[in-house]
Amino acid sequence: MGLKVAKFGGSSVADGIQLAKTKQIVEADKDRRYVVVSAPGKRYDGDSKITDLLYLCRTHIEHNLPYEQVFQVICDRYMAIKVNLGLKVDLQKEFDVMEKNLKEGATADYIASRGEYLNALLAAEYFGYDFVDTAGLIVFDAKGRFLEDETNKRLGEELKKHKNAVLPGFYGSYPDGTIKTFSRGGSDITGAIVARAVKADVYENWTDVSGFLMADPRIVNNPKPIDSLSYKELRELSYMGASVLHEDAIYPARVADIPINIRNTNIPEDAGTMITAEEIVPEDQIITGIAGSKGFIVIGIYKNNMNAERGVLRRILGILDDYGVLAHHLPSGIDTVSVVIEGDSISDRLSELLEDIKGNIKPDYIDVSENISLIATVGCGMASRRGVSAKLFTALAEAGVNIRMIDQGSSEMNIIVGVENADFEASIRAIYGAFVK
Secondary structure, eight states, X not given: OOOEEEEEOGGGGSSHHHHHHHHHHHHTOTTEEXXXXXXXXXXXXXXXXXXXXXXXXXHHHHTTOOOHHHHHHHHHHHHHHHHHXXXXXXXXXXXXXXXXXXXXXXXXXXXXXXXXXXXXXXXXXXXXXXXXXXXXXXXXXXXSOBOHHHHHHHHHHHHTTOSSEEEEOSEEEOTTSOEEEOSSSHHHHHHHHHHHHTTOSEEEEEESSSSOBSXXXXXXXXXXXXXXXXXXXXXXXXXXXXXXSOGGGHHHHHHTTOOEEEEETTSTTSOOEEEESSOOOOTTOSOOEEEEEEEEEEEXXXXXXXXXXXXXXHHHHHHHHHTTOOOOBOOBOSSEEEEEEEHHHHGGGHHHHHHHHHHHHOOSEEEEXXXXXXXEEEOGGGTTOTTHHHHHHHHHHHTTOOOOEEEEOTTSSXXXXXXXXXXXXXXHHHHHHXXXX
């Protein structure tokens, strides 16, 4: 199929047994020339991720608490992998450097990055691939902003020197060489960045699930898998809570038009989900998936002749910006606008925010609905299809759900409804049942 970049998540590289599975996967296809690995994740329920332990270790040192026991747990995890796989990497030298830097006040980003760094060293020897550190290749400016073009240039030039390589995910560096981590979904982003730099034909993202499902399996019993979806659909589903792949990880692959294949390390024979720029709409499929999140607040602002008053929306958004609050949706009418925000983003300052809206907008009245869930029904097949909205709203009505808000994008690719948190699961089951047979 051509050049592939394979990224393995924390559960895929949690211990020697999992690394052995990844090696089999890599060796099964000679096109998997570049591999990105995460830090070891949880091996079982109740276990700890290495990254969490590294943060904990630094916190202990910051508060003058004994850190040695936590640090030893970290070292033991890596030593077990080395022994189980019969590797020769000098881990003790790496541990000594880490501990020295910890004591000397190394940044949280540096400490966290060592999880991926050490795992990449082990994986590189085990696979027989070159180890390529991402520090100095994935670069940020002095303010921590990712330098997309410079990174693409540096990575591309370096990886031309290596037929096969393992790279650590999650981090790059500032201009002075100090380690800088990505905020969220770091290893996924790294994989996409590497795929773009080497002009890969496919970016494989290996995890512990066989791609995307049409709904959360904790809510819907045995939901159907999604064989393929577009970048646009993925963005919508990820934004609304589907957690297989963070939406920020899409961008580097999307701009280079590289397909993303979500695969399951534990069931490698599953084809998984293929994500492409092209919108593929099966004739018998109306929706692609359903996703949602709880904990929103809807602020309904009512003012007579609002549509004739210039600058109202700008002033409302300006107030939200002053509070550092993002407006997720703004469904509106002639004399109304509803502002949808995350409850956690305003915390205990909601009353203060409402007073500022009253003072600046001078509405006739404000209606506040808390504990609202947003549910997105997504699919390119919905566009210009008659009866989709009617079927969705009928399903919710028959389930006894009261819809508190409706918002539909101009692309007709998604319909978002707001319901009470208590109706969240029932709403998803009702929508799924109406569209999936």
